Amino acid sequence: MLRQRTLLGGVVAFxxxxxxxxxxxRNLSDHGALMILSDAVALPEAFDIEIPSRQRQYPARLKWRNGNRIGIAFADTADVVP
Incomplete structure (x- = not known):
């Protein structure tokens, strides 16, 4: 699972x-991403992630969290292209 390093703005919606x-x-693959979000924020297990610069939106699930670093998995990876 190759991850592409990125520096993209995103929007988490729930x-x-x-x-x-x-x-x-911060990085993106066909199956998930690493994102940076304020560690004070309570994030639900399932949410949508939008990447405006790529005009894409994906349903996602929280996989792990370490402070402000959050690993997510895309719920539907059929058409995810980094």
Whole structure:
């Protein structure tokens, strides 16, 4: 699973898109990503991640968290292209 290093702005959306948080995506693969998000933020297990510069949005799941570093897995990887 090759990860591509990135420095992309992202938006995490949950609660029916009523709640959004800005994040930074530091690496990206066909199956998931590493993002940086304030460690004070409580993130649900399932959410959407949007990458505006690539005009893409993916359903995602929280896999792990270490401070402000968060590993996510894309729920549907059929058309994810880094």
């Amino acid at each position: 609660n029916g898109r009523r709640s959004t948080l800005d994040c930074t995506i």
